[in-house]
Amino acid sequence: MKTYLRLLSFAKPIEKYAIPYVLCILVTVIFSTLNIALLAPLLTTLFETGGGDTYEKPENWLDVLGYFNYYAQQASIKYGPIGALERVLVIIVGSVFVSNLFRYASQRIMENLRIHTLLNLRRTVFNNVMNLHVGYFNNQRKGDIISKIASDVQVVQFSVTATLQVVFKEPLQLVFYLITLFLISFKLTIFAILVIPVSAFIISLIVRRLKAQATEAQQVYGKMISYLDEALSGIKIIKAFNATSYVKDQFHNENVYYSKLGKRMARRQQLSSPVSELLGVLMVAIIVLYGGRLVLTDDASFDSATFVAYIAMFSQVMRPAKAITDSFSNIHSGIAAGERVLELIDEKPAIEDAPDAMEIKAFNKSIRFNDVCFSYPDRQILSNINIEIPKGKTVALVGPSGGGKSTLMDLVPRFLEVQSGSILFDDVDIRDITSGSLRSLMGTVNQESILFNDTIFNNIAFGANGATQEQVEAAAKIANAHNFILETDNGYQTNIGDRGIKLSGGQRQRICIARAVLRNPPILLLDEATSALDTESEKLVQDALNKLMHSRTTLVIAHRLSTIQSADTIVVLDNGRVVEQGNHNELIAKSGLYKRLVDMQQFEEA
CATH class of the missing domain: 3.40.50.300 (P-loop containing nucleotide triphosphate hydrolases)
Structure with a gap:
């Protein structure tokens, strides 16, 4: 966490991007939730206007779906089934338009933040390298330094900003979904959300070794860049001494090892997504079984339109939950690369000017x-x-x-x-x-x-x-x-x-x-x-x-x-x-x- 916060400091002034991003995300989340909630009045309008249940105006203002169903039914009475359907669809399309408009704006803001962070981070690490004393470079592989400035910085900024996007948006979306689900059915939602900690625990077991593997992969990549730099710089000597095959083998061996590390990391990263999805589908199946029994037994608290809207919304809960678990698996590569970059930034010149050092203008003696x-x-x-x-x-x-x-x-x-x-x-x-x-x-x-x-x-x-x-x-x-x-x-x-x-x-x-x-x-x-x-x-x-x-x-x-x-x-x-x-x-x-x-x-x- 300490490494992540240090890397995040390169996004300063982060409030310039964070405040408008949060506002855009808030609007996006509200209307995204509304899009799904509007399924209930849509179904009510389609299937229950000709003699179904009569909806009373809710006394509790928190009964969101009750309000939607009541006004959909009133619209059907006033404008007829077709007129009510037209109005519900216009509201749904308008809601989707607003949510996507603000989603696009939030993505533009986050992209600007990503580029701003990359600029600051790369400038800082390059400036510090240029300030290091000459003797430092005698003991370092030039390719490894190049790898840190070019490749590692790129990994950091994508990983950090992608995680930042998840941290801002997905928990907020998850909270809004859960609040709406609790308003629909408190008992069913308590039972349903058990999948989230179970999924997180299983995913953590899968990605536990990702950081160590990511660190090793970055080091091997640095060696590959060193071999490449040395091969290009010494191409005449390589050919003069008939050492082409030796250099090829040297690079190939590192390349093969780097590829194996990449496969191991990808295997763990890619396993987290299907596992969390499987857990989500399993829980949805259990909820359908439980909620379906309520509908089929004519439970007064649940009608078919409300149940369908509930299932649709709960299926969406797994998307932000899955995004959060995926971000935890992806952040390890960013942290590993970040530690290598920060190591270069933290390197202090062995030769520095004294605080009271004087400037000279001429040589006299x-x-x-x-x-x-x-x-x-x-x-x-x-x-x-x-x-x-x-x-x-x-x-x-x-x-x-x-x-x-x-x-x-x-x-x-x-x-x-x-x-x-x-x-x-x-x-x-x-x-x-x-x-x-x-x-x-x-x-x-x-x-x-x-x-x-x-x-x-x-x-x-x-x-x-x-x-x-x-x-x-x-x-x-x-x-x-x-x-x-x-x-x-x-x-x-x-x-x-x-x-x-x-x-x-x-x-x-x-x-x-x-x-x-x-x-x-x-x-x-x-x-x-x-x-x-x-x-x-x-x-x-x-x-x-x-x-x-x-x-x-x-x-x-x-x-x-x-x-x-x-x-x-x-x-x-x-x-x-x-x-x-x-x-x-x-x-x-x-x-x-x-x-x-x-x-x-x-x-x-x-």
Whole structure:
């Protein structure tokens, strides 16, 4: 119930929809009940106007059917049988028209509520995912996150709003039916309503395990989406290694298991409906037997027209009762999906701005690492790092793979958080600076070219709202990208496909550099920006990087050591520690790890 109420909170302001919905449902229920109650005067008009029972005007205003029968008979006397029949039918048609008109209005209101809830829920979960720290995504399946945002949210909003509709309408309809039945025959109704708790108890036994199965089904679906995402992203590798059959089998196994879970859930859900219907028919048969005896023995409290109206109305009682029991079986899948969605919403960023964090507008002095340490749960990554990056200087990080270079760079924009020690930005701890203002002063170019399925213009202008064509072209020229862009089909309006697949590696990287140029940041973070390129592309990209780095503060990780020989300071990392530090000539003279790395690379390139 707690989960359901939390999910329902995303429908706020719910009163905007609930009040008109309840009013429409109230009118619908009243006239739906009236439609069935009018069967009694219709039958009276058809079969008893020529000499049947004489109806006295009831003294008790609660005797609804008595009033109907009395006025139907009076109409027959005044207008004749045909005239009375015409008037009764007009009233019935009018009642049905009103009930259906307001039923349609209530459905429109509920649909608006459903869409409103979906909008709020999906926006909340996506916004929270975007606010999570970068490290969170290293430990999560992307497909599972996509499944929660897309599929689970859809299940939640349909399940919650459908249940909400049942909660508002069906109990109200059930109450009106029962009140009318009690007014017709108190004794018979007491006997009749025993089917409702019996049916509910039996249905609860059937659907008891639905929630656990629904939760497992959502998890398996998330794994399937992960496999699909990985298969589409790595299609070249899959085919290159002849692993198509393996990937197919992997997806098929999860698909088969998901299908089996679906069959088990459907079996339980679908069993509840026929069971409740069977129980209802059984009770109607018993009531027909009991009530029929009253009619056939000429019981004064029951005539045939009243009995037929009673049976018709009691048969309708099972519809809202059945809808309520069905909703209890369906809500389990919604609650299971809802718990997965709420789990994502409740996930808190491990890195948050301090309440009194300050905003910065400029970079004036230096970035300094003081005894910085960082570790993952299973291993230490950085130990007692002391580095200074002065304004306007280039500092390069080199060392064997796994030495902690990328982790150290990720600490600067607070993608990861220092666990001990501190990073000072112009003598201010970066934990006392808002992340947004800190990152606004930095431009990043990674080894992997992160581009979006959009036009070249929009990829370069990404994050720079209001960028003009002239500004984008100027950035592209600095990045050595302008010429090849003009050669594409639509120039700057050319769509580059998923992750820039329509461009070569060097072209993608130059688009990323142009994006950094347009931002015009005082600080650059370059993470092996040329390592994945061929020699010709590397020269173009390196030339673009040199233009970008001019008069800027740069922290660079280099794969090819020849590209960073002109760096002001080269920091050599090994097993998470700074083992050497100095310029190229100084480090060569020390004949330490840096010189060995240079010699090895020169030997490989020879």
